[in-house]
Amino acid sequence: MKTFEEKWTAWLDGHLTGRELAEFEASLPDKAAAETERADAKKLSTLLKRELAAHALTNEEFFSHQVRERIAREGVSPSRERNVAVPTWWTIRRLLWTGTASLAIFLILAIFVMRDKNPAEQSQYLTQILNARVDPVVSPNATVSMFEAKKDRVTVLWTEGLQSLPSDYAAR
Amino acid sequence: MARARPLLLAFIALIVSAVPGLRGAEKVWSGLVIAENVSQPQPIPPELTRIERPLKQLFGYNQFQVIGQSQKTLQTGQEDWLATSKFFGLRVDARGESEAGYILNLKLYKEKELLLETDAKLSKRSPLIIKGPQVGGGQLLLVLVVQ
Numbered sequence: 001m002k003t004f005e006e007k008w009t010a011w012l013d014g015h016l017t018g019r020e021l022a023e024f025e026a027s028l029p030d031k032a033a034a035e036t037e038r039a040d041a042k043k044l045s046t047l048l049k050r051e052l053a054a055h056a057l058t059n060e061e062f063f064s065h066q067v068r069e070r071i072a073r074e075g076v077s078p079s080r081e082r083n084v085a086v087p088t089w090w091t092i093r094r095l096l097w098t099g100t101a102s103l104a105i106f107l108i109l110a111i112f113v114m115r116d117k118n119p120a121e122q123s124q125y126l127t128q129i130l131n132a133r134v135d136p137v138v139s140p141n142a143t144v145s146m147f148e149a150k151k152d153r154v155t156v157l158w159t160e161g162l163q164s165l166p167s168d169y170a171a172r
Numbered sequence: 173m174a175r176a177r178p179l180l181l182a183f184i185a186l187i188v189s190a191v192p193g194l195r196g197a198e199k200v201w202s203g204l205v206i207a208e209n210v211s212q213p214q215p216i217p218p219e220l221t222r223i224e225r226p227l228k229q230l231f232g233y234n235q236f237q238v239i240g241q242s243q244k245t246l247q248t249g250q251e252d253w254l255a256t257s258k259f260f261g262l263r264v265d266a267r268g269e270s271e272a273g274y275i276l277n278l279k280l281y282k283e284k285e286l287l288l289e290t291d292a293k294l295s296k297r298s299p300l301i302i303k304g305p306q307v308g309g310g311q312l313l314l315v316l317v318v319q
Contacts (some may be wrong), residue, residue: 132290167308
């Protein structure tokens with residue numbers, strides 16, 4: 001035996017038929033108001049179906065959707081990060097060129113330094129007088145000395161007491 | 173590859189210029205110079221321009237005239253040569269080349285009379301000046317420069 005509420009719900013949904021429908025509609029105190037209410041219920045039902053259809057996920061579907069999305073995110077992110085890594089200036093070719101150029105600069109500097117560096121001898125850049133002598137018969141009082149004008153990079157052999165000569169000897 | 177070629181050439185050029193043994197022959201200029209003080213000094217000869225300042229500062233003269241000279245290109249470092257004026261002769265005997273320069277034996281003659289003899293290691297970057305005898309009011313100087 002159905003209660004009134006059960007019959008009312010079935011009537012609203014259009015599930016009552018035949019004798020049962022006739023008896024129920026006869027029992028309604030105000031059939032016009034009931035028809036209005038049933039029409040409103042249908043409108044509401046239609047509206048809800050339309051609006052909520054896109055989000056109609058069951059719990060299982062929602063859970064598996066979340067899991068799939070998470071797996072995809074964790075699996076794809078690193079490779080995506082690798083693919084979009086910040087481009088670097090140090091390509092292999094540039095590394096090779098830089099290395100070669102550095103080696104060349106080092107060699108050149110090493111050669112220059114080794115060529116110029118000789119702390120034991122100043123003769124690397126200044127002329128050296130190894131020895132000097134004057135004829136003691138021609139110039140018995142002559143003396144020789146030597147010095148370097150380092151500022152001008154000039155070496156001088158300085159003689160004193162050589163025999164003086166007349167100006168005729170300045171002839172070309 | 174086209175960009176690499178100039179770089180390679182520049183590198184080789186630098187290496188070649190840096191290695192002393194690969195440089196070409198050098199010239200040695202030898203001169204007999206009379207230094208004097210005159211009221212109207214002549215311009216200094218171009219061969220002495222490089223050492224004009226030390227010449228004037230060290231010897232105190234205002235005019236320098238070349239009375240004899242010789243320019244010798246050294247190939248082996250064993251050459252000898254003579255720079256002469258009317259009365260003087262400077263004989264230079266090269267006795268080898270080192271990294272720093274040339275080893276030279278120098279002899280100054282007055283006609284056939286040896287006045288002075290010296291051995292020197294002439295640097296390629298450093299001229300040699302020898303103060304000779306007094307000549308009149310001036311001074312005879314011997315100058316050797318690697319050009």
